[in-house]
Amino acid sequence: MLETLHLTKQFKRLKAVDDVNLHLNKGEIVGLLGPNGAGKSTTISIISTLMPPTSGEVLLEGESVLQNPGKIRKIMGVVPQEIALYNDFSARENLHFFGRIYRMSGERLNRKIDEVLEIIGLFERPKDLVKTFSGGMKRRLNIGAALLHDPEFLIMDEPTVGIDPQSRNYILETVKRLNEEKRITVLYTSHYMEEVEFLCDRIYIMDQGRIIAHGTKEELKRLLSGETTILLKVGQVNERFMGALGNHPVVKNFTAEDNHFTILTEKEGNVFSHLFKLAEETDTDITSVEIKTPTLEDVFLHLTGKALRD
């Protein structure tokens, strides 16, 4: 349905997007996973025709989107990372305005507004001003404004940033439902790997403007078949322990958060004995240790040597 070919965007000295190739099939949910500053938002700005690339091409059903942006705009809904709404308008007034600029009117528009309010769970508060809404409600309305014209293709740029877990679950369930019931194709960007794992059929992992891996969840996790992820908790964080961990030949990568360590090691029988020996030599108390099922976070760590939220 949609593909990008060697997409590149250069801002003065910074290459925000570097030779990005990705494709979306009809009815898929595709995740674009990467840390802040990876180039996700710039990539979707180009795909959604808001920004021209420095080089490369975006094709919709084989036709250039860059030469004919009107075609994709008609069938695409975009949920920006920012709350792109009028705070002094009610939910209904916002939807009415955005429906009107999509040239909808009369009974059709009113029916569609009711339907969208129902989907986003704001049917009971259509007349309340947006400025009185919670963060989660604003996010839901932000999504609603992109659904008014019945898009076939939805681009969602980190739509759950800064909201409570309950609202986040509601949004994720809504996206899943839209995909299943209306067969809407979704390009979903996030730096929360659990969201991408929950929603997406295929995933592109981005870092520093480049796609560094892609595939289904299982394919990506298979990248870790030669490695083991160990979660280690220590009594007191010790600089000597951290130094020794970094230099140990069995340890491929590790991240530390307070006294919790996530350690990526080679798959071999005596990893635990290496770790306990290291702890003993550096006077570090290990309070718990467990082997973890690999996640996309671990894949990212494996590929880049850093955590997704770094």
Next chain:
Amino acid sequence: MLGTFLKKQILLMVRNRQEIIVLLIMPFVLISILGFALGNLLNRGEIDLNAKLAVVHHGDEEEDLAKIKKETAEWQMPAEQQRAMEEALRAMAPLSLLKKEVFPPLESEGLLKVEYISGDEAEKRKKDFAAILEIPEHFTYDLLHYFLFEEGEKPKLSLTVREGNEISSQMIEDILLQVEKQYAIFRAIGKTGGEGAPLQLTDAPMEGSFETVSKSEPIDAFTYYTAGMGVMFALYIASNMASYALREKRSNVFHRIMLADVKRGAYLFGIFASGAMLAFIQIMILFGLSFFVYKVKWPDLASFFLVSAFLSLAVGSISVLLTSVNYKLNSENASNLFSSIIVSIFAFLGGSYFPVSQISETLQNLGSYTPNGAAFSGYLKILQGYGISEISPSLLALGIFSAIIFCIGIFLFPGRRNEA
């Protein structure tokens, strides 16, 4: 599409009380103050053009404002209403009102020279001043408290007049009397929710008149300042439009509009049309109020509508230009500079504060090229009974101005390629 943009813009403005105050109430207040004060003054004919007034403030207005805000906060109004109340209180602070709104036009005209000094200095230099106005400690608090809560005694200012300067001091007394009347209006607006209150002044006497142009009927002060303030405050619509547009960009609403396949030109034309329509509505409301309250009548309605429409087009064009510059710089600096400095300069040159015939010919010519100056000149000619042929130079100036500014605005608006 234009209707959608216009409806959106009207709704945004109506929901912002501070803007309603600036765009509608403030010009009307100034028409009242300047009309009464300068009307009386000019009727006397012989005045000391260098009247010096010392203002001695014994208190701290910010402290008083903080105290009254604290008291109104106890009313536990919704946050929005509380904010509006705080803005209204700041607008009503007497010393700021005198300093920023009442005295500057009189000083510009050379009728008054105001110095803000300490009590000790006033005592030492009392011979230098025609009058000394003393604002007692806690005056701001007491005055606002009296009007808001209707409790206690109305606080008093002290005006000491030097012998032989009665005419100048009469002018100052007139000004203060009119300021006080405006507080009564503010209070009435507060009570009635903003409707109908200004009509209380309908029976106020209209005194004084002064010649503004060379021929025909003299124009009284209220008529003069209705036109003067009308053309001046219409310009604020443009800076408001540009500020709203920048907010649309920053919140990504603009991108949402572009994604609906609305062309940039159509968006800018929406800004132009909304700015022009809002300016026209504002002018009609303001002149309508002046008609009912001060009996300001237009001898030729068709010409009046024509000049108003051309002025509105100019405001629409300025809205486009300021929007483009705001977008280009990604800041509100352009619209802020326009509303805080350029409008005042335009108003000065255009004759909104006093007749342009009193300043140099060069400045007078310069003023006729400003949109407000051209419209003002057109209005004055209509008021003096001239026909449509005499106002055509003003219409031509406004038309050319609008076309040039609109084209520059379109040219400067960033394209897709230039957006970060």
